Amino acid sequence: MKPEKKKKIVKTIRIDVDKCNGCRACEVVCSAFHAAPKYGNNNPGRARIRVIHEPLKNIFLPVYAGEYTAAECMGRDKYIIDGKEYDECAFCRASCPSREAFKEPDSELPLKCDMCESDPPLEKPLCVQWCLNDALVYEEREEEVDEEEEKPEDAELAVEALIDKYGFDKVSDVLARIAAAKAASKKA
Amino acid sequence: MRYAETGYNLEIDLSKGSIERVPTDPKLTELHLGGLGTNARIIWDRVPPDVDPLSPDNILIFSTGLLCGTPAPGANRTIVSTISPQTLFMHFSMMGGFLAPELKYAGYDKVVIKGKSPSLVYLWINNDKVEIRDATHLHGKGALETAELIRQELGEPRAQVAAIGLAGENSVYFASIEHGRSSASRGGIGAVMGSKGLKAIAVRGTKDVHVAKPERFFELCNEVLKYIEFRAKNPIKGVPPILAGIGSPQEMAIHDEEWHTTSFAWGNARHRRKGFWTKEVEESWRRSQERAVQRLVSCYNCPMKCGAIISYPALGVSRYMMKCYSKLTYVMAAMADDLDFGFSIAGLAQEYGVDGYSTPQVMAFAVELYEAGILTDADLPGFPKDNKERFFYLLEKIVRREGIGDVLAKGVYWAAREIGKGAEAFDHNTIKRHEQIPIKLGMLNPIYFVMWATGEKANITQIEGQLPQAPFPTKELREDFVKDWIQVPTGKEERFKKFVLEWGDPGTEFPFYPPIDLICELVDWQETMHYIDDSTGICAGLSSFPLKPPYHIHNLPLIISAATGLEIDEDGLWEIARRNRTLVRAVNVRRGLRRKDEKPPEDHWKKRFPEYEAKILDEYYEYKGWNKEGIPKKETLERLELDFVAQDLVRRGILEGNGEGK
Known part of the structure; x- marks a missing residue:
């Protein structure tokens, strides 16, 4: 049976690297928005966007955090664009074991851009709002797509990463132990 | 927490x-x-x-x-x-x-x-x-x-x-x-x-920095950004382009340098070149800048683009970054007419790590001493004939401290005294032994007189700001300026706006205008805003320096309070800034700073009024709560919770027990 076609808003951030002034306001505001409490703490190390910033090579490249991956790539690419060599993995969005980017600094749990999902929804993601130089511009377009499968939530991604790190048995043991402890404390 | x-x-x-x-x-x-x-x-x-x-x-x-x-x-x-x-x-x-x-x-x-x-x-x-x-x-x-x-x-x-x-x-x-x-x-x-x-x-670092009242703080930050956007669309009318916007002067983006090149002094702070900025110069400088500037860049979390990546392979300089006035300091000190020279020597100077203000002036001073026969070929073996080459020569000598470079490395003030033979007379642009921006003007400007004399940073850009530097030419421009001048401190609105509105009318000429009490208030405001920035780490380019900045005395207390959880209002913030400013002065007073040190160069203005200047300084010291020597009084220190400073100054005999100074 063919899957049903469905209208979907595709949220896009158009990145114009030539307009980037390297200020990293996108990192600042991203980490503030995703903090608990919201805006309560600031740490670009937790941001879901990262500006690859090598001024003396004239490299200014904002990259968003994408999918978590348990394993790094077998090969690595290098791009040379306009005579500038971009380090391997520069354009890659993955939260990946090969590098520190897009992981919580303490727990190393993966981070992923969620376009500042919130209730009520923001007009545009905050990184875009704070980029007064228009290096980041928000666009929406409508596409007809196949009925999409459920996307994993943040929490699911985090557990998956924990399983990759510690093994399924260990994580399920810990979860069981926490569940038991919570139940016990409720009774008491 | x-x-x-x-x-x-x-x-x-x-x-x-x-x-x-x-x-x-x-x-x-x-x-x-x-x-x-x-x-x-x-x-x-x-x-x-x-x-x-x-x-x-x-x-x-x-x-x-x-x-x-x-x-x-x-x-x-x-x-x-x-x-x-x-x-x-x-x-x-x-x-x-x-x-x-x-x-x-x-x-x-x-x-x-x-x-x-x-x-x-x-x-x-x-x-x-x-x-x-x-x-x-x-x-x-x-x-x-x-x-x-x-x-x-x-x-x-x-x-x-x-x-x-x-x-x-x-x-x-x-x-x-x-x-x-x-x-x-x-x-x-x-x-x-x-x-x-x-x-x-x-x-x-990858740890968190917390703020006390997150939603409120974030809302205030958003207001600052909105005002930055507003100012980008609304440059100040009636002032040179370099002063119309915010940020530090936009000298990487703007090639029009008529104001700096014709108002500031060239060589060893010596010559005004009023007709310098011709069509040909403008065209050549525009081309030079377009070739050199690869991208405009900013500091952390700031939408401005005050800096630039400079790359100019034809000049043989490796890539570096530049901002603001350093583009011109070497060019003007060397009396070089081309901007390429500025881009090439500034790159080298930055790798050696020298100040872009003092260094060119020390070198221009050395060139003058050579031309006056005070320094000779024995001091400067193989000294080139061309001024630009001389600057490269001197830079090498100074950073390596070779030969005369060892003396010049101490700056104009100390070098002049060590060289002697009349070299002291060529030291005409330092205050507190420190080279100043090369400006030589006609009529004494009493507002700037106080700032040059008393600024503890000994650098005019770090005390001036927010106030127009010259009267607006027309009534309309003045009215336009004051109509949304929200940055003025509470209680001063009427006086400061009246000043801008009437300044330029007959009877409002320097040096006896504005009245001294208003001079004191205007200077104190300008300086205080800098001292606030120096403690918060907010860039003066968004705050104390430009006309109509996004940060000012009304939103800063709110921002600081929301960030820290302290409850600080406008008066409270003013008091903290005054405490900090007074403490810096006390450190220096203990190291010997006195009234005699607070002297703008003799030839800074052609027309000077020694008695009137002394009177202004007296009243300004009094306004600040300092004695005639510029030493903070005992009661001032105690009011600012700096009792321990007062006790120390009394113990050392700098202040007498009754608060009088020596």
Whole structure:
């Protein structure tokens, strides 16, 4: 049976690297928005966007955090664009074991851009709002797509990463132990 | 929990090789905020007045501002404070860039450095892990080159580095500390770093900085951004393009330099060239700038683009970053007519790590001494004929301290006295032994007289701001300016607006206008706003310096309160700034600063009025709560909760028990 076609808003951030002034306001505001409490703490190390910033090579490249991956790539690419060599993995969005980017600094749990999902929804993601130089511009377009499968939530991604790190048995043991402890404390 | 600040300083003793993480007293934040304020307190407490600036007992503080690391736009300044080898007073050179926020994220508000390392080292601060590392392999390396080598060596492309070049290693009195597109360059603080055997500081931090009232704070930050956008669309009418916007003067984006090249003095602060800016010059400078500037760049979390990446392969300069007026300082001092010269020598000077203000003036001074026969071929063997080549020659001699370069490396004031033979007369543009912006004007400007005389940073751009520098030519422009002038302090609206509205009318000519009480208020306001920025780490380019800035006395107390959880209103903030300013003065008074030092150069204005100037200074001192010698009075110190300062000054006999000074 063919899957049903469905209208979907595709949220896009158009990145114009030539307009980037390297200020990293996108990192600042991203980490503030995703903090608990919201805006309560600031740490670009937790941001879901990262500006690859090598001024003396004239490299200014904002990259968003994408999918978590348990394993790094077998090969690595290098791009040379306009005579500038971009380090391997520069354009890659993955939260990946090969590098520190897009992981919580303490727990190393993966981070992923969620376009500042919130209730009520923001007009545009905050990184875009704070980029007064228009290096980041928000666009929406409508596409007809196949009925999409459920996307994993943040929490699911985090557990998956924990399983990759510690093994399924260990994580399920810990979860069981926490569940038991919570139940016990409720009774008491 | 501490908000906005981390509550910890790093204390480094390079003689012992010791590193300590020390909690700070939250009471000091209430009294001084942070940045310069708490730096001044540390220097007051720990550096006795007889300490030689280049000795191990001097302290070098790299401080974040209170708001660095929060989302407050443009809060990124590193405030470096120490005793200057050139002025012998406390100096607090500052820089933008990325270092201060990174230091906050690493978990520290300040790095306080004393002692002297037996060999060249650098400091590597990586969150909780702090190391003093060997830097002997970096000896003689350029400041930017050093930063790159350290990042590679550490395998940390995101580490932020501040480093000295050869000039700092050789304790040149105007050596800078360089950090990418920014530098802390005034007062020879790079020499102090070099005297400690410290080549660089590298920092990486991935911890949180908290704010006390998150939603409120964020809302205020958004308002600041909105106003920045508003100002981008609404330049001030009736002023030169370079003064119409916000940020530091937009000299990387704007090629129209008529105002600087025709209003400021060329050579050794000597010549006005009123007809310089011709169509041909404009065309050549535009082309030169377009070739050199690759991209406009900013500091951390700031939408402005005050800096630029400069790459000009035809000139043989490696890529570097530039900002503001350094594009012109070498060109004008060398009487060179082409901007290419500026782009090429500034790149080299930055690698050597020297101040872009003082260095060209020292070199222009040397050229004048040579032309006057005071310096000869014996002092300057093989001295080229061409002025531009002479500047390259002198730069090498100075940073290596070879021959006469060893003397010139002390700056104009000390070099003039060491050279003698009448060289003192060529020292005509220093205050407090420090080279000033080369401006030579006609009629005494009484507002600027007070600022030049009393500014503790001995640098006019760090005391002036927000006030038009000249009257608007028409009534309409004046009315247009005051109609949405929201930045004026509460209670001063009527007086300050009236001043702008009537300034330019018959009867409002310098020097006897404006009245002295208004001069005092205008100067005090301008200076106070700088002292607030110096403690918060907000860039003066978004705050105390330009006309109609996004940060001002009305929103700053709200922003600071929301960030820290302290309750500070307009009066309270003013009081803290006054306390910090007075404490800096007290440090310097204890080191000998008196009225005699507060003298703009004799020829700064052609028309001078010694008696009237003395009267203005008397009244300004009185307004500040200082005595006739410029020493803060006992009652002023006590009112500002600086009783311990009063007691010390009385004990030393600087203040008498009754509060009178000597």
